[in-house]
Amino acid sequence: MARLFAVCFxxxxxxxxxxxARPATSSTADAPATSGDCSxxxxxxxxxxxxxxxxxxxxxxxxxxxxCAAVQRANMPCVCNKVIPEVExxxxxxxxxxxxxxxxxxxxxxxNCGSYRVPASLA
Numbered sequence: 001m002a003r004l005f006a007v008c009f010x011x012x013x014x015x016x017x018x019x020x021a022r023p024a025t026s027s028t029a030d031a032p033a034t035s036g037d038c039s040x041x042x043x044x045x046x047x048x049x050x051x052x053x054x055x056x057x058x059x060x061x062x063x064x065x066x067x068c069a070a071v072q073r074a075n076m077p078c079v080c081n082k083v084i085p086e087v088e089x090x091x092x093x094x095x096x097x098x099x100x101x102x103x104x105x106x107x108x109x110x111x112n113c114g115s116y117r118v119p120a121s122l123a
Contacts, residue, residue, distance in 0.1 A: 048067045052095060055090070056092070068104070072103060083113055087114065
């Protein structure tokens with residue numbers, strides 16, 4: 001069970017980052033490509049951001065510099081493409097939105113990470 005949890009957490013963490021960088025209906029010139037292997041990004045996010053995105057939904061805690069550095073390095077579209085429903089049951093996507101915004105790589109409102117749609121209003 002703990003192993004499944006760790007794997008799901010890593011996948012979700014990376015997916016969160018991907019959603020932050022990927023608009024739902026359009027792409028930006030500086031957005032990373034969605035193809036390729038981002039498993040190292042997922043591992044990096046899991047190692048550095050896990051404590052900030054797990055349930056319960058509250059309180060939201062400002063992430064560490066190491067977590068923000070991992071978010072900035074990650075190929076977020078690729079990570080979000082790896083977010084599966086089982087991961088979304090373990091990771092609070094509202095916290096993911098909070099973390100990526102805090103790390104100055106916010107999700108595009110209306111974009112998706114896994115099946116989670118980023119709210120139009122993040123306030």
